[in-house]
Amino acid sequence: MLDRYARQALFSGIGSKGQAAIMEKTVAIVGCGALGCTSANLLVRSGVKRLRIIDRDYIEESNLQRQLLFDEEDITKNLPKAVAAQRKLQKINSHVVIDATVADLNPSNIETLLEDVHLIIDGVDNFETRFLINDYSVKQGIPWIYGACVGSRGVTMNVVPQRTPCLRCVLENLPPVGTTETCDTEGIIAPIANLIASLQIAEALKILTNNLDALNTGLLTVDLWQNKMTRMDVKGLSGNTDCITCKRRTYEFLSRDKTSLSTILCGRGSVQILHPNGAKLDLANLAERLKRVGGVTHNSFLLRLKLEKYELAVFPDGRSIISGTNDPVVAKGLYAKYIGM
Numbered sequence: 595m596l597d598r599y600a601r602q603a604l605f606s607g608i609g610s611k612g613q614a615a616i617m618e619k620t621v622a623i624v625g626c627g628a629l630g631c632t633s634a635n636l637l638v639r640s641g642v643k644r645l646r647i648i649d650r651d652y653i654e655e656s657n658l659q660r661q662l663l664f665d666e667e668d669i670t671k672n673l674p675k676a677v678a679a680q681r682k683l684q685k686i687n688s689h690v691v692i693d694a695t696v697a698d699l700n701p702s703n704i705e706t707l708l709e710d711v712h713l714i715i716d717g718v719d720n721f722e723t724r725f726l727i728n729d730y731s732v733k734q735g736i737p738w739i740y741g742a743c744v745g746s747r748g749v750t751m752n753v754v755p756q757r758t759p760c761l762r763c764v765l766e767n768l769p770p771v772g773t774t775e776t777c778d779t780e781g782i783i784a785p786i787a788n789l790i791a792s793l794q795i796a797e798a799l800k801i802l803t804n805n806l807d808a809l810n811t812g813l814l815t816v817d818l819w820q821n822k823m824t825r826m827d828v829k830g831l832s833g834n835t836d837c838i839t840c841k842r843r844t845y846e847f848l849s850r851d852k853t854s855l856s857t858i859l860c861g862r863g864s865v866q867i868l869h870p871n872g873a874k875l876d877l878a879n880l881a882e883r884l885k886r887v888g889g890v891t892h893n894s895f896l897l898r899l900k901l902e903k904y905e906l907a908v909f910p911d912g913r914s915i916i917s918g919t920n921d922p923v924v925a926k927g928l929y930a931k932y933i934g935m
């Protein structure tokens with residue numbers, strides 16, 4: 595078994611002791627898009643004990659350019675990203691326990707989904723979820739690694755509670771909606787996502803093997819088109835800020851109303867609707883009921899209903915992603931009409 599990890603254990607920063615430590619650890623990846631795919635791939639190959647992949651979405655053709663775990667067959671099979679990633683990764687390393695969780699990480703489920711992890715890797719596409727992770731990390735003392743990218747630019751930072759500033763120290767408030775570019779408005783080249791994820795997992799290996807002195811202590815920014823890499827030292831921030839999260843220990847995002855029932859998925863022309871109490875939908879029954887309304891396909895993970903102007907993706911817990919609109923009122927109307935509350 596150790597043959598598999600021989601080159602990694604030979605590296606002096608890790609050694610056989612470090613390898614043994616990695617093999618005891620549970621890591622969660624939140625968001626399995628471009629960043630999450632590469633992070634998951636590297637972590638599973640590194641031999642962690644357990645990996646939990648949390649993602650709320652299914653795979654679309656426009657994802658294949660940069661999301662390295664997915665292929666055309668996954669799209670034909672209508673697989674959610676977490677499930678497709680798990681299947682592929684399990685073939686790569688059958689010794690790692692891989693949990694696929696198809697869900698939207700939010701205040702009502704974060705304590706359950708991240709309860710027993712040693713480290714959280716950011717692969718999400720929005721600041722609301724990042725600040726939620728940041729709250730949970732600081733409150734529970736679990737490190738997390740921020741990562742984001744768009745265009746040819748990317749950024750990453752480690753948050754190790756009690757040791758480094760947290761994300762709120764650096765980005766005091768939520769960037770107002772519409773002021774941050776997204777992959778859907780600005781596009782993205784695959785190398786930046788893979789680079790940022792690689793930087794995140796290099797830091798992850800340091801954390802998992804307790805090489806904390808080797809950690810990058812800054813906010814690292816890279817632009818692959820402008821050939822620029824900058825590091826903003828954030829160490830000084832930890833002593834003198836009045837951070838609401840890590841100094842005043844007020845967890846705004848964790849204590850937010852369990853659900854704002856709808857979330858506009860930025861730049862995607864889609865709205866996500868959560869079922870108020872979580873449902874247990876029988877997708878086969880629902881497919882039978884909806885087949886007169888439009889084109890329906892389904893499997894045990896996901897049902898898709900194609901209407902003239904809209905498309906509804908429905909998950910067994912009652913969650914739905916409604917494409918073709920950015921208007922929560924329209925989306926809620928469609929949800930009520932076709933799925934019911």
Ligand SMILES: [Zn+2]
Pocket residue numbers: 759760761762763764837838839840841
């Ligand atoms: Zn802070």
